[in-house]
Amino acid sequence: EIVMTQSPATLSVSPGDTVTLFCRASQSVASSLAWYQQKPGRGPTLLVYGTSTRATGVPARFSGSGFGTEFTLTISNLQSEDFALYFCQQYNNWPPLTFGGGTKVEIK
Amino acid sequence: EVQLSESGGGLVKPGGSLRLSCVGSGFSFSTYAMNWVRRAPGKGLEWVATIGGRAANGYYADSVKGRFTISRDNSNNTLFLQMSSLRDEDTAVYYCAKGWRGERSFFDYWGQGTLVTVSS
Numbered sequence: 001e002i003v004m005t006q007s008p009a010t011l012s013v014s015p016g017d018t019v020t021l022f023c024r025a026s027q028s029v030a031s032s033l034a035w036y037q038q039k040p041g042r043g044p045t046l047l048v049y050g051t052s053t054r055a056t057g058v059p060a061r062f063s064g065s066g067f068g069t070e071f072t073l074t075i076s077n078l079q080s081e082d083f084a085l086y087f088c089q090q091y092n093n094w095p096p097l098t099f100g101g102g103t104k105v106e107i108k
Numbered sequence: 109e110v111q112l113s114e115s116g117g118g119l120v121k122p123g124g125s126l127r128l129s130c131v132g133s134g135f136s137f138s139t140y141a142m143n144w145v146r147r148a149p150g151k152g153l154e155w156v157a158t159i160g161g162r163a164a165n166g167y168y169a170d171s172v173k174g175r176f177t178i179s180r181d182n183s184n185n186t187l188f189l190q191m192s193s194l195r196d197e198d199t200a201v202y203y204c205a206k207g208w209r210g211e212r213s214f215f216d217y218w219g220q221g222t223l224v225t226v227s228s
Contacts, residue, residue, distance in 0.1 A: 034214035036153075043112075043203050043218035044153065055216065087153050094212045095167045097143075099153040 002026050002093050006086075006100035012108040017078050021103045023071040023088035032092035035064055035073045038085045038102075047086075048073065075105070083107055110134040110217045112204050117222030124194050124226070130187040130204030130219055138162070138182035141207035143215060144189045146200035146224075156202070157189065158211050167211060172198075194226045 003026040013019050023033065031051040036044040046055040048064040051071060061076040075082055088100040116128040128144070144156040157178040158167045166178045177190040187204050201223050205215035 036215075041220075043205075043220050044215075045218065046214065046216050049208065049214045049216075089153070089214060091212055091214050095155075095158075096169050097155040097158075097212070099155070101152040 001096055002029060002090050002098050004088055004090055004098050004100035006088055006103050008103060009101070010104045010106060012106050013078060014108050015078050015080055018074065018076045019078060019105060021073040021075075021086055021088075021105075023066075023073070023100050025069045025071075025090055027093075028068045029090040029092035031067055032090055033064070033066065033071050034089045034091065035062075036087045036089065037082075038087065044087065078105070110206065112206065112217055112219035114202065114204050114219045114222040117202065117224045119225045119227065120194055121228050122195060122226055125190070125192040126194065126224060128189040128191070128202055128204075128222060128224070132185045132187065132204075132206065135206070135217075137185040140209075141211045141213065142178075142180060142187045143205045143207055144178060144187075144202055145205050145215070145218075146198075146202045147221075148197070148200040151200075154200075158207065159187070160211055165211075191224070194224075196226050198224060199226045200224060 005024045007022045035048040038044040052064045114130045143158045159178045175193045179188045201221040203221045204219045206217040207213040208216045
């Protein structure tokens with residue numbers, strides 16, 4: 001099983017900031033990495049797949065990069081609606097499909 | 109517009125059973141693999157099970173293998189999760205999620221979730 005590790009667990013930032021979220025895989029997942037956003041009481045929504053391809057309707061301020069075992073999600077010019085929980089997921093090796101533990105982006 | 113709507117959650121005693129349902133609309137339901145993913149209180153997301161579009165095979169996390177069964181009724185655009193021998197650690201919000209392409213995939217649409225609480 002591929003273990004996904006996200007860091008940091010929490011980011012305290014201000015609107016307008018740029019933040020970088022990290023996701024590490026225990027072994028290579030090539031570019032088979034997705035990012036999701038989740039807000040309280042709602043299901044997750046897909047942000048990025050294939051490491052760097054934004055899902056339909058996702059603003060350009062979200063950008064993903066990386067390959068193999070190290071990945072990042074950068075959010076530029078943070079908006080109020082971006083304060084949420086973010087998860088990464090690998091889909092290169094399965095079963096099982098595995099998720100990181102999440103990073104909470106909160107208002108400072 | 110793609111929509112997924114789960115139902116069937118509730119309070120159940122350890123050792124009990126529950127059946128979750130998820131109705132999909134806005135896409136060709138039978139064409140896509142469908143999945144169940146859960147999130148326990150204070151924890152991250154955990155993949156539970158996947159079923160292919162033609163319902164030929166189900167795939168399961170080790171934590172639920174032998175206790176949960178995923179199935180689908182393509183004529184009614186409905187996904188199911190039959191849960192038995194439930195344990196405290198199965199307490200979670202259960203989401204159904206549409207696979208983008210094939211069984212080994214990310215999830216492009218999710219439902220709002222249904223809460224399952226296992227407690228005596």
